[in-house]
Amino acid sequence: MAADAPDKKEGQIPTNLRLLVLLEEVARRGVAVKPAEMIEAMGLPKPTVHRLMQTAEAEGFLQRDLDGRAYGAGPRLRQLALSIVSSEHLRTARLSILKSVAEELGETCNLAIPDREGMIYLDRVETKWPLRIQLPIGSQVPFHCTASGKMYLSSLKPSVLEAVLRACPLEAATRRTCTDPDALAGELKTIRDRGYSTDDEEFIAGMVAVAVPVRDARNRLMATLSIHAPVQRRSLQDLTAFLPSLQKAAKELAELA
Structure with missing residues (x-):
């Protein structure tokens, strides 16, 4: 302390x-x-x-x-934390970083934080393309089939992760959603080893995404930074090519904490 x-x-x-x-x-x-x-x-x-x-x-x-x-x-302690990190001066600095990433990469950039039952979109900067996927600030998305959620799950201790995967129903959002706990656990190990996660049309058909962790001073995941795009414009491989820029921005966001 x-x-x-x-x-x-x-x-x-x-x-x-x-x-x-x-x-x-x-x-x-x-x-x-x-x-x-x-x-x-x-x-x-x-x-x-x-x-x-x-x-x-x-x-x-x-x-x-x-x-x-x-x-x-x-819930009240989490809401208190959310209110603090959403304070105006911090949000202005965060949005400046997100806007820079969104303009450089040309796609929607999101900052999400873990909640009890999913990831909450804390901030986002939309792409300027007319074809976009709307996920407003405050939206909650599942852990098991989103890039941000899987990034968070990969940061959990094995015993905690096992309990979470047992307790949470792995519902299929699309035909690509992984609903097998063992297969998902294997993917999360890969995510943990490589340091980034992906969503290959697992949450929304026609959308791909990549996420990286935003870590605190003790190297704990406190948020995720991600980009997503429709497959008509970007492939998953296209998005993974942006990882260096995302990781650089994640470090800048961590320094604001």
């Missing part, structure tokens, strides 16, 4: 800050955490930590993970 964060020893975290510090710690870890981990991290009594986590869950700031024991960010 930040150097100026409160010292997490019993009695050194003011009562009115304990819930905030707990939420900060959950957000910092970036994965679902169990109460025992928070007891150790915060140095507070077990009943206190359980009460704080139950309160945060009841108010929507935390929610139970798939195993029913660990807690991750809830």
Whole structure:
């Protein structure tokens, strides 16, 4: 945590800050955490930590993970994070980078962040071509059949990924959608090794896409940067040729965080 964060020893975290510090710690870890981990991290009594986590869950700031024991960010905490990263000065800088990429590549450029059930489009700059595929800001798209979603899934720990693939129905959006968990897991390993993901008409027939990760200072995926285009204008191979430009822009976006 930040150097100026409160010292997490019993009695050194003011009562009115304990819930905030707990939420900060959950957000910092970036994965679902169990109460025992928070007891150790915060140095507070077990009943206190359980009460704080139950309160945060009841108010929507935390929610139970798939195993029913660990807690991750809830809808209100995710919305708070979204509101912060959407602040005007940050958004202006992001849009400047996205516009530069969209103009250079000539196709729609998207910035997406993971949510509980899919990827959310945080920002986008449309291509100037009249033939385009409309996915407005705020749209939620599936994990398993989109370039941005598969990029996110590839960043998960194996145990977490296995649980996600078991819990989420892999519905076919097109005839090209992969609905076999084992086959998808194999593709995600390839994505993890090569550092980018693709969508070959798997989400929308006639659309191809490529995505790269935007990572934080701890090398964790915090967003994805992608471009998509209709196959009448670009092939998937055409889009992968743009990877150096996308990766450069992803680094510039990471520096804004």
